[in-house]
Amino acid sequence: MAKSNYEMRKRTPESSRVGADDTSATGVMDEESSEAPASQAAQQSQAVKEAQKSRLADIDRETLISIYHQMLLVRRFEEKAAEIYSAGKIGGFCHLYIGQEAVAIGSIFAIRKDDYVLTSYREHAHAIAKGMSPESVMAELYGKATGCSKGKGGSMHMFDKEVNFLGGHAIVGGQIPLATGVAFASKYKGTDQVTLCYFGEAAVNQGAFHESLNMAQLWRLPCIYICENNQYGMGTSLARAMSSHDISQKAYAYDIASEFVDGMDVLAVREATLRAVERARKEYLPTLLEVRTYRFMGHSMSDPGNYRTRAEIERHQERDPIKLFSASLKEAGVLSDSEFQKIEAEVKEQVEKSVRFAEESPFPDPKELYADIYASPIDAGRS
Amino acid sequence: MALVTMREALNQALREEMLRDKDVFLMGEEVGEYQGAYKVTKGLLEELGPQRVIDTPITELGFAGLGVGAAMAGLRPIVEFMTFNFSILATDQIINSAAKMLYMSGGQFKIPIVFRGPGGSAYQVSSQHSQALESWFAYFPGLKVVMPSTPGDAKGLLKSAIRDDDPVIFIEQERMYGQKGEVSDDPEFTIPLGVADIKREGTDATIVARSLMVPIALKAAEILQEQGVSCEVIDPRTIRPLDIGMIIESVKKTNRVVVAEESHPFCGVAAEISSEINERAFDYLDAPVKRVSGADVPMPYAKNLEDLAIPNVDRIVAAVREVAYL
Numbered sequence: 001m002a003k004s005n006y007e008m009r010k011r012t013p014e015s016s017r018v019g020a021d022d023t024s025a026t027g028v029m030d031e032e033s034s035e036a037p038a039s040q041a042a043q044q045s046q047a048v049k050e051a052q053k054s055r056l057a058d059i060d061r062e063t064l065i066s067i068y069h070q071m072l073l074v075r076r077f078e079e080k081a082a083e084i085y086s087a088g089k090i091g092g093f094c095h096l097y098i099g100q101e102a103v104a105i106g107s108i109f110a111i112r113k114d115d116y117v118l119t120s121y122r123e124h125a126h127a128i129a130k131g132m133s134p135e136s137v138m139a140e141l142y143g144k145a146t147g148c149s150k151g152k153g154g155s156m157h158m159f160d161k162e163v164n165f166l167g168g169h170a171i172v173g174g175q176i177p178l179a180t181g182v183a184f185a186s187k188y189k190g191t192d193q194v195t196l197c198y199f200g201e202a203a204v205n206q207g208a209f210h211e212s213l214n215m216a217q218l219w220r221l222p223c224i225y226i227c228e229n230n231q232y233g234m235g236t237s238l239a240r241a242m243s244s245h246d247i248s249q250k251a252y253a254y255d256i257a258s259e260f261v262d263g264m265d266v267l268a269v270r271e272a273t274l275r276a277v278e279r280a281r282k283e284y285l286p287t288l289l290e291v292r293t294y295r296f297m298g299h300s301m302s303d304p305g306n307y308r309t310r311a312e313i314e315r316h317q318e319r320d321p322i323k324l325f326s327a328s329l330k331e332a333g334v335l336s337d338s339e340f341q342k343i344e345a346e347v348k349e350q351v352e353k354s355v356r357f358a359e360e361s362p363f364p365d366p367k368e369l370y371a372d373i374y375a376s377p378i379d380a381g382r383s
Numbered sequence: 384m385a386l387v388t389m390r391e392a393l394n395q396a397l398r399e400e401m402l403r404d405k406d407v408f409l410m411g412e413e414v415g416e417y418q419g420a421y422k423v424t425k426g427l428l429e430e431l432g433p434q435r436v437i438d439t440p441i442t443e444l445g446f447a448g449l450g451v452g453a454a455m456a457g458l459r460p461i462v463e464f465m466t467f468n469f470s471i472l473a474t475d476q477i478i479n480s481a482a483k484m485l486y487m488s489g490g491q492f493k494i495p496i497v498f499r500g501p502g503g504s505a506y507q508v509s510s511q512h513s514q515a516l517e518s519w520f521a522y523f524p525g526l527k528v529v530m531p532s533t534p535g536d537a538k539g540l541l542k543s544a545i546r547d548d549d550p551v552i553f554i555e556q557e558r559m560y561g562q563k564g565e566v567s568d569d570p571e572f573t574i575p576l577g578v579a580d581i582k583r584e585g586t587d588a589t590i591v592a593r594s595l596m597v598p599i600a601l602k603a604a605e606i607l608q609e610q611g612v613s614c615e616v617i618d619p620r621t622i623r624p625l626d627i628g629m630i631i632e633s634v635k636k637t638n639r640v641v642v643a644e645e646s647h648p649f650c651g652v653a654a655e656i657s658s659e660i661n662e663r664a665f666d667y668l669d670a671p672v673k674r675v676s677g678a679d680v681p682m683p684y685a686k687n688l689e690d691l692a693i694p695n696v697d698r699i700v701a702a703v704r705e706v707a708y709l
Binding site for chain 2: 116157167174188208371372
């Protein structure tokens with residue numbers, strides 16, 4: 001085994017282990033601990049704020065504001081999507097990201113524009129964070145011709161080649177080998193681009209995860225595997241699905257460097273990703289980040305949510321990543337009340353604009369049904 | 384032109400295309416140091432290096448998906464399955480990723496990848512290592528499926544498959560690697576995908592055959608010729624897209640058809656061809672389309688049972704006589 005990986009693990013700052021040993025925050029809990037006092041969450045919120053305060057100082061104001069703006073944008077976007085879904089204008093499945101914003105935003109703020117992102121079907125936030133316009137994402141949700149995938153992909157299959165957002169994949173874990181291949185291509189071509197690959201903790205039980213991590217370390221591929229541990233695979237808690245609950249430790253099996261990250265702290269996510277990006281860019285080495293987070297909404301819009309208590313959700317909402325970050329920004333004097341209001345208004349307009357755009361856009365031309373099946377179509381004797 | 388084996392023809396195609404385009408790389412189990420489980424990749428590691436000829440762990444789903452991802456990022460992978468039996472593990476990535484990526488991304492991400500390796504019946508390896516899977520893959524829009532029956536076709540079609548911008552399933556017949564034939568040595572020689580080939584001209588009955596069934600159908604045609612029945616043997620070569628036009632032209636001439644295949648009859652390619660003929664040329668038929676398929680059983684090990692499971696010359700001769708009412 002290469003020593004460097006163990007050194008990497010040692011470098012993991014203690015502050016980023018906030019929540020790692022907290023069973024109430026893991027979903028790995030029994031009935032008793034699920035009723036853990038709210039004061040515990042409050043203590044953790046305090047710890048996040050303390051940690052954020054020390055990180056705030058290292059980041060320029062403009063970036064901090066952009067991070068906040070993006071988090072709020074995707075939150076409001078998802079709230080609007082839920083509303084529109086309920087009105088019957090969005091079809092199929094719709095998996096919302098509310099509660100997990102710190103993960104996509106924090107990590108994508110740690111990469112370059114020409115780096116790659118692949119994720120699962122819960123991807124609206126990643127798409128917007130990677131640079132896709134809310135208009136093209138909303139229009140895709142509406143199934144309109146102006147959507148990012150021309151209305152053929154929908155909520156679960158968003159793509160934008162221009163910004164290197166490579167989907168939007170709806171088979172649990174399916175994007176993990178794909179991302180590994182994108183990272184392979186970067187190394188093959190000798191570029192220093194890195195790939196961020198997101199997946200939920202339930203994907204860790206798929207063979208695709210293990211096969212990919214093995215190849216990534218074996219061939220030294222610049223892929224950063226970001227496990228968004230929101231503690232539920234649909235309605236099945238981590239405790240009911242995984243024999244060993246410490247996901248970051250699974251990296252040991254493949255000699256991959258790993259870190260546990262508090263996914264409610266957007267700056268902690270950014271910082272951990274920056275460390276992983278440096279390893280990937282300079283040494284072509286992969287990293288597994290276990291980012292502990294929580295989804296405030298159901299698995300999808302059709303989820304009745306009877307597998308967890310209201311109290312559990314509320315406890316996690318105490319650590320709402322946007323609330324925590326805005327409190328830190330306010331305390332550090334980065335943003336004033338009026339500036340917060342201004343951002344809120346800007347975001348509202350952005351979301352409304354995306355809805356207007358989607359509403360006004362046409363549905364795909366019927367001819368599109370048979371377009372884009374083959375890049376080199378062959379008319380084999382069918383005349 | 385030179386007389387070479389199917390194995391050598393495929394090797395030439397791989398080598399020429401890899402020399403032609405540095406974005407083409409080859410990966411799979413034992414393709415490098417071992418020189419290929421069936422020696423199709425012999426010498427390539429030495430000539431092209433370990434960056435482009437990559438030995439993989441036994442991790443079919445993983446490296447198939449890695450190949451698709453590499454194709455999304457602009458490379459042109461050739462993924463070898465040691466046998467297509469193992470591609471079953473990789474079908475999520477072949478079907479859900481490779482076949483659908485262009486469509487569900489609204490035309491943004493083409494997947495120029497070749498999945499190749501031996502398939503069909505092998506010699507006495509029982510059920511899990513001896514089966515025809517082309518109808519599985521041919522079912523899916525987005526995939527192209529190619530099955531050569533001669534060394535010349537193998538080379539020309541594989542070169543086209545590597546140059547093609549879509550995912551191509553390229554199934555080589557495991558029993559045919561040693562078969563010899565004339566092969567062009569022009570590096571620009573290719574055979575277009577989607578074009579069938581008349582392997583023997585005839586007037587009384589059409590035999591549509593692919594892969595291993597082509598040489599068997601040609602032997603049957605020789606015997607039938609002696610019996611006064613002139614058979615036309617058509618090899619579609621590409622299963623999807625299928626050159627149904629050439630088959631229909633032949634049916635209009637002969638009015639009688641037998642479709643021979645190694646695969647199981649139920650939901651098979653022969654069933655599709657039969658249906659197409661019924662829809663397009665029913666009025667030209669003098670007898671119902673007759674299928675000669677592999678037995679509808681998992682492949683047995685015992686030699687006598689295995690022989691019963693795979694169509695042979697006698698069964699094709701009998702089928703042609705049946706449609707000719709002889």
